[in-house]
Amino acid sequence: MSVEHELAGRVAVVTGSARNIGRAIALALADGGAAVLVSAKRARAEADAVAGEIRAKGGQSAVALADVGDPASAASLIDAAVKAFGRVDILVNNASVRRETDLAALEYAEWRDILATTLDGAYLCARAALPHLAAAGGGSIVNIGGLSSHTGASRRAHVIAAKAGLVGLTRALAHDLAPHQITVNCVAPGMIDTARVGAEPAHHAGKTPPVGRRGTPEEVASLVRFLCGPGARYITGQTIHINGGLFTG
Numbered sequence: 001m002s003v004e005h006e007l008a009g010r011v012a013v014v015t016g017s018a019r020n021i022g023r024a025i026a027l028a029l030a031d032g033g034a035a036v037l038v039s040a041k042r043a044r045a046e047a048d049a050v051a052g053e054i055r056a057k058g059g060q061s062a063v064a065l066a067d068v069g070d071p072a073s074a075a076s077l078i079d080a081a082v083k084a085f086g087r088v089d090i091l092v093n094n095a096s097v098r099r100e101t102d103l104a105a106l107e108y109a110e111w112r113d114i115l116a117t118t119l120d121g122a123y124l125c126a127r128a129a130l131p132h133l134a135a136a137g138g139g140s141i142v143n144i145g146g147l148s149s150h151t152g153a154s155r156r157a158h159v160i161a162a163k164a165g166l167v168g169l170t171r172a173l174a175h176d177l178a179p180h181q182i183t184v185n186c187v188a189p190g191m192i193d194t195a196r197v198g199a200e201p202a203h204h205a206g207k208t209p210p211v212g213r214r215g216t217p218e219e220v221a222s223l224v225r226f227l228c229g230p231g232a233r234y235i236t237g238q239t240i241h242i243n244g245g246l247f248t249g
Contacts, residue, residue, distance in 0.1 A: 006229045008033030010139075011085040013078060015039050015068050015125060016095030018046035020194040021144065024217035025092055026050055026061075028225040034090060035060035037081040041067050041095070041117075060085065068095045069116030074124035078132065088132040089139040090228045093122035096144070096162070100155040111158045118162035122169060126184075130177070138181025140228040143170050144220075145188040147243050163188075167239050174237030183236040185227050189220045190243020209244030 007029060017026040018040035027050070030036045036054055038061055040047040047063045054061035064080035067073040081088050096118045101110060122143050133139040148156055149163035170186040177184055191207065193214040209215075223242055226232055241247060 004031075005033035006231075007090075007225070010034040010089040010228075011037070011081055011087050012090035012092065012228070013037045013039065013081045013088060013125070013129065014092040014094060015066075015077070015121065016041075017092075018043040018050060021189065021192060021217045021220050022092075022094040023050050024221035025094060025224050027053060028218070028221035029090065029092075029228065030054040030057070030059040030061065032225050032229065033059075034228075035062075035085045037061070037077070037084060038063050039066055039068075039077055039095075041065065067117075068093075068121030068125055069113075071124055074121060075128040077125065078128040082132060087136050088129050089136050091125055091129045091133070091139070091141045092144065092224060092228075093125055093141070093166070094144040095121050096146075096159075098156075098159050101158070102155055103157055106158060114158040115162045115165070118159070119165040119169065122166055126169075126173060130180070130182075133177075133182050134180040138233075139183075140232075141173065141177070141182060141184045142224050142227050143184070143186045144224075145170075145186045145239060147188055147190040147241070147247055150188065150241075150249060151247055170239065171237050178236065181233075183227070183233065185232075185235060185237070186239040187220060187223055187227070188239055188241045188243070190215065190241065190246045192217060192220060207246065209246040211244035213244065215242060215244055 051061035062084040066077040146163040173184040
């Protein structure tokens with residue numbers, strides 16, 4: 001097997017992969033040789049476009065829409081990958097909702113909406129994928145965290161709580177799943193140059209990483225690809241920061 005196709009024969013599920021970091025991860029895993037299930041909650045056209053990019057380069061890809069915060073929908077996402085490709089080796093929990101809301105205005109419904117997608121979704125997808133990862137003889141789960149869950153930020157209590165929960169979930173699952181040869185890690189991006197709907201987050205204002213620029217989705221995807229590959233089989237339970245030196249804790 002060549003280094004360029006270190007993931008050949010593997011099947012990856014990437015949640016929230018219709019755009020930005022998720023899209024870059026799907027493309028990077030496909031470049032490594034994996035068949036990729038591209039998923040989104042509603043953005044079918046964008047998800048189809050990502051799958052089309054993969055196929056145009058000779059890769060294998062399918063698309064499934066799912067609300068990962070719903071148990072049945074999360075399970076259907078994993079089932080779709082097995083139906084399309086026969087197995088699951090890699091799960092990347094990237095789906096997330098990021099909003100800014102003052103605590104006084106933060107209703108419980110919004111709190112639950114954020115946690116359901118980001119934290120519940122990671123748990124539900126991991127639980128659904130476990131039998132398939134174990135049957136494949138091992139695999140990788142990568143949770144996509146965030147810088148603000150380590151530094152704090154205003155008006156993001158729900159987002160930060162959900163992302164911080166991913167760090168704890170990562171550590172716990174690393175222990176639980178180690179006997180199955182499944183590694184579980186968390187990648188925490190900092191200021192990444194992505195397309196956003198609405199204004200830029202307030203906690204980004206006036207900040208420049210020490211390296212003098214923002215990161216790219218492709219740089220995050222490169223790290224995720226490594227963690228899913230054969231060179232990272234002894235790395236598990238870790239939160240790995242990719243932020244240009246903005247946070248070094």
